[in-house]
Amino acid sequence: MREETELAPHDDRIEKLDPRFLTTLRDHVHRTLRSAILSGRFGVNERVNERQLAEQLGVSTTPIKEALRQLETEGLVETLPRRGVLIRFNSGWAEEMILARAALESMIAHLAAKRLTKPAAAELQTTINLMMEATKAGGADDLIALNEKFHDQIHIASQCQYLARMIERQQFYDASIRRVIHSDPAEREIALNEHSAIAAAIISGDTDTSERAMRDHVVRSGETYLKIVFKNKREV
């Protein structure tokens, strides 16, 4: 018996609270602004005012400033010292975010193919099987969840935490748009085929094919999102 579990007041029935559930104002501001920018609620090159934002969101400027620093590092805004903060997002930016994600995901797929363990392979296959069923009969939300699980499993298999985190930041669309896409029968069919091909390549350890299949999948599906999000307004 392990001493620690004996001595410590440990109780498996109650999970430890994840500190991440405790959010901060800064985080809330960050999410809100990020979402607003990505959904085009700011114009390209529009200036935003820290004090004004603070007032609108009912907070002081401190969390606003911190959130803006994060957005700046993400490349969504640009701060001109002592002059102003500009929104930096348009369809071109979104396109490059897709390319970034494609590049990173394909690198991760490559490594996953190289590092995949037996049990992880089985789990990945299980996800694909569930996807097949959900594609036929499931709702959009089921597919979205499976989609996330699929990519997460690959991230975990690759053993790359830094890369996985980077990829998360390249998402420029929200749940509502995903729901639209995952409701389209044609898109569902294509996505399933692509996912199956990716999984097969990774499970078979074919790094090269994994890489390409993943890249092509991310680029193609990304372009589908682009068309919907930016419709007819492709800015300069």
Added chain:
Amino acid sequence: MREETELAPHDDRIEKLDPRFLTTLRDHVHRTLRSAILSGRFGVNERVNERQLAEQLGVSTTPIKEALRQLETEGLVETLPRRGVLIRFNSGWAEEMILARAALESMIAHLAAKRLTKPAAAELQTTINLMMEATKAGGADDLIALNEKFHDQIHIASQCQYLARMIERQQFYDASIRRVIHSDPAEREIALNEHSAIAAAIISGDTDTSERAMRDHVVRSGETYLKIVFKNKREV
């Protein structure tokens, strides 16, 4: 004649000041901390204290906080709300930064091969020619400068600003280490060959070869840096 240049008090002899030259305390703190982290002056998982940092750097906590938010978004520190700030950097992180850079640079090389203009091709070739000379007779600093120019030209040719910015953030070594590497005759020879191959592929429009050559170059040279920066202390 263009009206604007006639009416405006324009004087080509004097360049407009780039606002970016005006730096802020926050920026200075960011650079300082980033450099300190990347050069291993903090231990893995070491906790840093905002007030303490402020005192050490002789500033208030505000610019410290903002710089930490940037570093957090870059993945170099992690903030546990109301508990502390942890350094998140070790050799594994550095390895993944190399992989990220390789993935992004190879994507950019792919696009550069597709989008390269005639004049840009000539300029790229010029850089390669200068590199050949510098490899034989030049100093390390010349090679470093040419190296940067080479990659910059490819970034510009790719027309990807967002990706180019992302790549900049994946650098984990400083000038002094680059100087060591670019002084080694063997390394110089290898790098020249790789650069030449990349340039040739891009100029010939061979997207596939460009991509691979770039990726392999970044990974290989990155590993050289890894060996030097982390020597014998490869942490968990």
Added chain:
DNA sequence: AACTGAAATCTGGTATATCAGATCTCACAG
């Protein structure tokens, strides 16, 4: 000796005041 919990303390989070560069306004000189 082991446990409990209140209080001290540490740390980041937030609000606010103030500073200073950048920009704008507008009277006034040429």
Added chain:
DNA sequence: CTGTGAGATCTGATATACCAGATTTCAGTT
């Protein structure tokens, strides 16, 4: 009409005070 520049004003940058979780300390209890 045009150009100038002092002053008002806007905006981000910085400093500072205070708030509130999280952690530690330690006396008191069993």
